[in-house]
Amino acid sequence: MALITIRNLAVTLGAPLFSQLDLAVSPGDRIGIVAANGRGKSTLLRCVAGMLEPMTGDITRSRGLRIGYVEQIIPQALSETPFHEAVRQALPDDQAETEAWRVDVILDSLDVPPALRQLPIAKLSGGWQRLALLACVSVTDPDVLLLDEPTNHLDLGKILGLEAWLGSLPRDIPVLISSHDRAFLDATTNRTLFLRAERSRLFSLPYSLARNALDEIDASDERRYQKDMKAAQQLRRQAAKLNNIGINSGSDLLTVKTKQMRQRAERLEEAARPGFQERSSGAIRLASRGTHAKVLVTLDDTPVETPDGRLLFKTGKRWICQGDRIVLLGRNGAGKSRLIHLIRTAITEPDRCAATIKPTPSLALGYSDQALAGLADRETPLATIIRRFDVGDQRARTLLAGAGLGIDLQSRPIGILSGGQKSRLAMLVLRLTNPNFYLLDEPTNHLDIEGQEALESELMVQQTSCLVVSHDRSFVRAVGNRFWLIENRHLVEVDDPGDFFASARES
Structure with missing residues (x-):
């Protein structure tokens, strides 16, 4: 029996987010909700x-149903409340x-260190x-x-x-779950909802299998769409010929026939509209200028230390080397960043460089950190592009629109943009920098799956040379052709990240 039943649900915010959505949530369901940035995932959860x-x-919700909703943003009222006290107040x-003993049980189940339990949430x-x-x-x-x-x-x-x-919860x-983490969705869900403006799709499969099924449906829809559009074009050509004959002969019957054929073409075109062709969140493009150097950076037993001088490895x-896409692996705090x-x-x-690190003089660096600190919150996207690059106002606006930042966003402070919008702006800045070597620290933070896949494709198509830090297992496997692992205070090269992922799971 369904605990939550959704019928014909629709929400429009400027443009339709989703419409005619039907969904039944039953005991045992683990449903992954997938959509591009700003396409209604959080809105749907807030509705539920x-x-x-x-x-x-x-x-429709079952009588007495308790729904627990974990939002993305910490409520301001909790920011100064100690961790343990915040959980106690939720009872x-x-x-x-x-x-109150239940507070310690839940904190133990999440492996929260005792030292953190008394810290304010904001810290x-x-x-x-x-x-x-x-x-x-x-x-x-909660029941859900x-x-x-x-x-x-x-x-x-x-x-x-x-x-x-999640696996330990009662079945x-x-x-x-709304998420852009493909590996996480595969590990935690048994159904997948692809949220779309006109026709959402639900599969009783985890993400990767559901995505394959969706791609097959979309490909079939695309073939049918092309066939129907070809038929509509033939009808329009025939109507044009018939119209000319009707004009020359003065036949009212041919004029009526012409109108009927055009109406049939219009109906065919309208019915053939491919619902899978969703509005993009914005294109991600990279650039890679050439260099004749084969070795880009040499590390000669470089010591990596904390700011206070403690040796990490x-x-x-x-x-x-040129063409290397190296992924840097290691536990949190190991020294990757x-x-x-x-x-x-x-x-x-x-001049501040350690003698043990030798970059080739021809390097042009493209750098992005996980906090996107290179973007000033008070500056606008338009001002950022014009200030940094030799492009005029109109060209800057065109570039920003292509990256998913429309006219309404281009003159707003960067600080009010969503995480996904900031990430796409950062990718545009990287592209215009035109580097030949990338340093990327958690580049998929806030990017939707469309953006992640676009970034993966660009890194490979552009034959970029890069050193990447990422916790996204799907991204790591797709991008890396070399893997460096920080282990026992040494940097070692491994053939595959699988053993590291397995050891992280066991710890």
Whole structure:
């Protein structure tokens, strides 16, 4: 029996997000919700949670159903509240005193270190803030759990821990998950909803299998669309010929026949509209200028240290060569971002460069950090492009529109853009920099699946040379042709990331 039934649901915000959506949520369902940035995933979850009224349609919930909704953003009221106290406050009033022990049970199940439990939520890392929201909701024992981008800001260890935690929930508790993490969806879901403006698709399959099925349907729709459009064009050509004959002969009958044929063509074209051709979130394009150097960066047993001088690891003798797409693997805090920082400094500020890092003089660097710190919150996207690059106002606007930032967004402060919009702006900046070597620290943060796949394709098509840090397992496997692992204070090369992923799951 369905716990939640959705019938003919529709929401329009400027443009239709989804329409005529039907969905039944039953015990045991683990439903992945997939759509591009800004295409209605959070809106749908808010509708299911009862926080937003849809424009049309109905949502029926079982009597007394408790829905737990884990949002993306920490409520301001919780920012100064200690972790443990925030979870305790989430308990109903009649349980706060007698069942406070449940707080420690849920924090233990999420492997929250004791030292973090007394810190204010605002002092926690982004990953722990996400888990704090999850703890506040799950301690209330909801009958249905809604998760909005639960892996955002989580490192690989925490993502795998979250997968295990979801797997340990009672099997009859339905979970709806909005996520762009393909591997996470494969590990945690058994149904997949592809949310679309006109015709959403639901499959009783995890993401990758569902995506294959969707691609087959879309390909079939595309073939049918092309066939119908060809037939409509033939009707229009025949109508034009008939119209000329009718004019020359003065036949009213031929004029009527001409009108009927044109109407048939219009109906065929309207019915043939391919619902799978969704509006893009914006194109991602990269560039790669040439270099004759075969070896781009040489590491000569470079020590990688914390800011206070504690040794994290040594690199040994390593080379980054033209065409290498190296993925840097290691546990959180192992020093991945520190090595990225050292190489970046060696390229951009050679006077401050350690003697053990030798970049070739012809390097042109493209750099993106996980916080997108290179984008100023108070500056507008338009001002950013015009200030950094020799392009005029009109060209800058065209480039921004192609990246998914329409006229209405181009003159707004970057700080109010969504994470996905900021990421696409950062990718545009990288492209216009026209580098021949990329340093990318968590480049898929906030990118939807369409954006991730576009970035993967560009890195390979452009034959870029890059050093990448990423916790996205699908992205790592798709992009990397070499893998460096930080292990036991040394940097070692491995053939495949699989063993590292397995060890992260077991720890």
